[in-house]
Amino acid sequence: MRFLVVASIPVSIDIVSCILQLRRTRRGSGPSGLPLVTIVLYVVVILGAQILSLPMKLLALIIAVGLHLALVFGLPTLDRALRAKSNTP
Secondary structure, X not given: OHHHHHHHHHHHHHHHHHHHHXXXXXXXXXXXOOHHHHHHHHHHXXXXXXXXXHHHHHHXXXXXXXXXXXXXXXXXXXXXXXXXXXXXX
16 A cells, blocks of 8 residues: 555656646746656666566556656657647647
């Protein structure tokens, strides 16, 4: 149970970072996200987990990095592309 609580911290930071990045792309300015902070937190939390075996840690890291890339780079890029497509006649 404690692992889930601790693991939710980098996920929450990633979601906030994604929201900040989306707001930044829409407004043109504003605070940027925290992409490197969450990667470090994912690695620390997952590799420090006593409850997971090594293969499960590797799988968790792959999933966490995929989630991170989708939230920090994928969604803002998709938003930009969709907005550019809707703005062109």
